[in-house]
Amino acid sequence: MRPTLRQLQYLVATADTGRFSDAAERLHVSQPSLSAQIAEAESHLGAIVFERGRHGARMTPLGAEIVRRARYVLRQMEDMQSIAKSGGLGLYGRVRMGVLPTIGPYLLPRATGTLHREFPDLRLSIREESTVELQDKLTDGQMDVLISTPEDHSPTDSAHLFRESLWVAVPSDDPLAAEAGPLDLDQLAGRPVLTLGMGHRLTSLVSELAHAAGAFVSTDYEGTSLDAIRHMAALGAGVAVLPQLYVTCEARRDDVLVYRRIDTPMAERNIALVWRQGSPLTDGLQQLADALRTAASTILDEV
Known part of the structure; x- marks a missing residue:
């Protein structure tokens, strides 16, 4: 026999919550009923999906793959x-x-x-x-x-x-703020550049720009948001690199910083x-x- 769609829902809910009790509450069923259905699904599959213990319900390595496929079936x-x-x-x-x-x-x-x-x-x-x-x-x-x-x-x-350009943001007393208009990439040489943490495409793009310009990505200040990067630039921590959509919607309301577009095809996404x-x-x-x-x-x- 095969697991039912309802049993697949139980598997996914338990994986999401990490506890049988929380999964049962989410699906509006009793915990004993949910636990019994999961045990029956494991029996049909011939595999243990969850390790039971005081820590809750932790997926086994095989269970993680089963849950991934269960999500796909439910989505279909x-x-x-x-x-x-x-x-x-x-x-x-x-x-x-x-x-x-x-x-x-x-x-x-x-x-x-x-x-x-x-x-x-x-x-x-x-x-x-x-x-x-x-x-x-x-x-x-x-x-x-x-x-x-x-x-x-x-x-x-x-x-x-859409395709958007990247802009720098610097305090008004920064040398880069002395001119208006687009910024040549080599003007960033030797400067610390501020961006988001790892896992973001923007971070990779800014790192490539910094390398090409002879600048460096600051490791002392790593932003968790674009607002954080902008505020760090205002405090003199480095040059913030921000996407055009953000600059248009949010940053231009800030009269503390000066914004200039980076004039290179590399500075686009x-x-x-x-x-x-x-x-x-x-x-x-x-x-x-x-x-x-x-x-x-x-x-x-x-x-």
């Missing part, structure tokens, strides 16, 4: 239900979107009104993650679509949204809507990309 079932309800047109029901923290807070608020009008039956669940986490969660079915850098997600399908190949949501996601593309263009045209 949800896709089937969504496309059946929508008649194959547009987007319907819950769609889980992952987005880079350097993009989501600045793009999505501008797109909300359009999305509500064009997709009235769409329930968009949004979560910010690093590039690495986005890829993992798209692969195992925890997310349906991403707003991210397409080169970091393969093999996938994608729709281009592509942003796309990314989804799994063969997704039944493809037609609707293309429509979603159109709406996001329009919102991004409106913002970037403000520079």
Whole structure:
């Protein structure tokens, strides 16, 4: 016999919460019932998915792979239900979107009104993650679509949204603030550069820029957000490198810092809507990309 879809839901909920009791509460069933169903699923599979103990329910190495595949099966079932309800047109029901923290807070608020009008039956669940986490969660079915850098997600399908430049932010008394207009890359030579921690595409891009300019990425100050990087630059910790969308939406309100675009093709990044190949949501996601593309263009045209 095979595990049922309900049993797969129990496996995934237990993996997410780490405890049988919490998983049972999430799924509105009794803990004994959930535990019995998980034991039956393990019997059908011929494998132990969870180690039981005072620490809760910890996945075995084989169990982690089983749960990953269970997520995929459940996601496929949800896709089937969504496309059946929508008649194959547009987007319907819950769609889980992952987005880079350097993009989501600045793009999505501008797109909300359009999305509500064009997709009235769409329930968009949004979560910010690093590039690495986005890829993992798209692969195992925890997310349906991403707003991210397409080169970091393969093999996938994608729709281009926009291309943005990178800018520096420095205090008004910094030598780089003495001039206006684009900044030549070699003007960063010898300077400490501020960026996010590891796991972000932006960090890799800034590191490549620093190397090409003869600058260096500061290891004393590692930002957890773009706002943190901007504030550290204001305190003289280094030169902040910030994406254009953020500069347009947030940073330009700050009169403490001076902002200049880095004048090199290296200081640009592509942003796309990314989804799994063969997704039944493809037609609707293309429509979603159109709406996001329009919102991004409106913002970037403000520079």
